[in-house]
Amino acid sequence: MTKTYTIGEAVGALMRDGMPVRFKAYDGSSAGPPDAEIELDLLTQRGLSYIMTAPGDLGLARAYVSGDLDINGVHPGDPYPLMTLLQNHTKFRRPAPAELVAIVRGLGIANLKPPPPPPQEHLPRWRRAVEGVRHSLQRDADVIHHHYDVSNTFYEYVLGPSMTYTCALYPTDDATLEEAQTAKYDLVARKLDLRPGQRLLDLGCGWGGMVRHAAREYGVRAIGVTLSREQASWAQQAIKEERLDHLAEVRFMDYRRVEETGFDAISSIGLTEHIGVKNYPSYFGFIEDHLKPQGRLLNHCITRHDNRPTDTGAFIDRYVFPDGELIGSGTIVTAVQDAGLEVQHTENIRVHYAKTLAAWCQNLVDNWDACVAEVGEGTARVWGLYMAGSRLAFERNEIQLHHVLATKTDATGASGYPLRHTF
Secondary structure: OOOOOOHHHHHHHHEOOOOOOEEEEOOOOEEOOOOOOOEEEEOOHHHHHHHHHOOOHHHHHHHHHOOOEEEEOOOOOOOHHHHHHHOOOOOEOOOOHHHHHHHHHHHOHHHHOOOOOOOOOOOOHHHHHHHOOOOOHHHHHHHHHHHHOOOHHHHHHHHOOOOOOOOOOOOOOOOOHHHHHHHHHHHHHHHOOOOOOOEEEEEOOOOOHHHHHHHHHHOOEEEEEEOOHHHHHHHHHHHHHOOOOOOEEEEEOOHHHOOOOOEEEEEEEOOHHHHOHHHHHHHHHHHHHHEEEEEEEEEEEEEEOOOOOOOOOHHHHHHHOOOOOOOEHHHHHHHHHHOOOEEEEEEEOHHHHHHHHHHHHHHHHHOHHHHHHHHOHHHHHHHHHHHHHHHHHHHOOOEEEEEEEEEOOOOOOOOOOOOOOOO
């Protein structure tokens, strides 16, 4: 007689490495340790359809973001404890054909029809490819809008007063997030050897943190560019409030539209992840072309621990960084060198990003009700899931964060770089 599976039995049978948490379903069935501190509650048939039609992290994310799957035992603003338990348990094993038929019959063949995805989900890559050339001006603008134009108020809650959405640099283990973000900007400034009267171009400037720091602390004339209209508006207002508008400017524009050249320094803090590896030659070629002889580049970028092309994963691609692409620091160094720049120094600050993400998650927890009121619970859940998962990836050395410092060394070999580093 063919076995009939309940939802709990099916989930327990399909989990390749076992069920480390308690799972309960709307049909009354369950799986996993009864005394587990963390519990997943599948509330609806739609949630089951999400999981059945996209096995793995995407289906679970769809059910969770839509409210069809609840988590008990962790705060949705920081589900890090759950992520540590599930880090090796989101893959389903491949059952034998007869077992698969029995499971599908038990769960309901009708559930194999995919429900519409949650509104927070971006189009799959193949659809984006049909509707626009990857990394074209318009498509890059669209995906940046998807991620960064959520709400400036929401980002103020999560990022804190610095409004800095890139890895901080912790001078001590107990430094605050704000102290660490200031330390990051100052390290970049010192690596670029900024001095009063120089000209800085900050690519992908976000809310203008680097632009304002360079102008305020170093007397530099700084231009920042961003594809996010909301970022540019916020940054320009902050510049005016700090009375830095005689030195600093943030533009809503694609970096490829920048016409000025001859910059003393160019900083790229968190933009390289968005441009695509195939576009590295043109990107670093643009930078080389816009630097003056002996000018400096500081490239700050999330990287992989190796240089093998690897997909970002369905959840990150659909919900967080559409068209995002990561590669190892060796590939970046090669591209910088091939563009004609001389690499002077590289540095990995991976562990600092794990601490940064932990601080952002804590901000989300502390401001959860306000964040939900601002962007909705589904979007707030996406951010908790994404930041906690990213923290775990940095901790496990699956991804890293590299600085690459380079100079536009002239034809005579003069780089303007000192005998030893001064930062």
